[in-house]
């Protein structure tokens with residue numbers, strides 16, 4: 260932070276976007292930006308986005324579909340963790356994941372937009388957002404564009420953002436509701452994930468899988484959708500053999516590294532266990548809604 264010579268606090272998204280030129284970075288909660296030098300490399304000015312009215316959690320219902328959830332980028336982990344609306348959607352997995360992000364004092368300021376834009380493979384809300392088919396709304400000098408979260412990450416701390424602000428994250432309310440689960444393995448409750456996984460399943464009236472999503476975190480350069488495992492699950496009856504094969508396919512998809520938290524091999528093995536547990540839990544909830 261020693262390089263920072265100026266600090267801007269705009270009041271509108273338009274003003275903020277106009278300030279976003281090379282050499283300036285967005286700051287929200289600052290819990291990644293202030294502790295990780297990679298976010299301030301080449302940066303001399305900060306643009307604070309906490310005064311733009313981007314702190315909200317809304318549901319908008321369509322005529323036929325169940326509608327969608329809209330999250331302002333500056334909504335804090337505390338607000339997401341404690342949202343009764345989010346607790347009622349997809350088994351509350353996003354609220355649960357937000358509740359595992361660091362300690363209470365971190366969650367009071369850390370934002371969902373910051374978790375997405377920091378683009379760390381271990382970001383705890385990212386696997387849940389991936390299985391919810393989340394989309395990200397970006398705004399830059401040229402206007403707004405929307406990208407699927409699965410296409411937003413380019414590598415560790417690298418995204419498709421080009422002097423743009425993430426203004427909103429949205430996802431459809433799952434229909435049929437089915438079941439969903441999030442599973443995090445951390446060294447301590449407050450530590451970042453060694454591995455995390457999220458799963459979402461819907462079952463048809465015969466009890467076969469009609470929709471499947473699996474995502475794993477901290478096991479590849481970006482949070483990862485396990486597409487092959489998802490495809491394998493379609494049309495199958497949930498059960499130990501089915502989930503063991505889906506877990507094996509998820510393990511095959513990961514490209515973990517060894518670091519101070521775990522070895523690559525440990526991460527690969529544990530990915531299978533996390534994915535299987537998330538699938539079992541999601542299936543148990545989905546069965547109840549049949």
Ligand SMILES: Cc1cc2nc3c(=O)[nH]c(=O)nc-3n(C[C@H](O)[C@H](O)[C@H](O)COP(=O)(O)OP(=O)(O)OC[C@H]3O[C@@H](n4cnc5c(N)ncnc54)[C@H](O)[C@@H]3O)c2cc1C
Nearest residue numbers: 287288289290291292360361370372373374376382383425
């Ligand atoms: C002690 C500690 C524990 C932590 N534990 C966890 C954990 O368990 N799980 C976890 O996932 N994370 C954890 N983190 C990381 C961090 O808290 C989260 O990633 C948090 O969500 C980041 O949000 P922020 O608002 O603080 O982002 P900031 O630090 O403000 O920003 C992070 C990056 O995103 C950019 N940015 C932020 N918002 C936007 C936007 N709207 N548009 C464009 N760019 C933007 C910034 O320019 C910067 O590059 C921890 C951090 C600390 C310090």
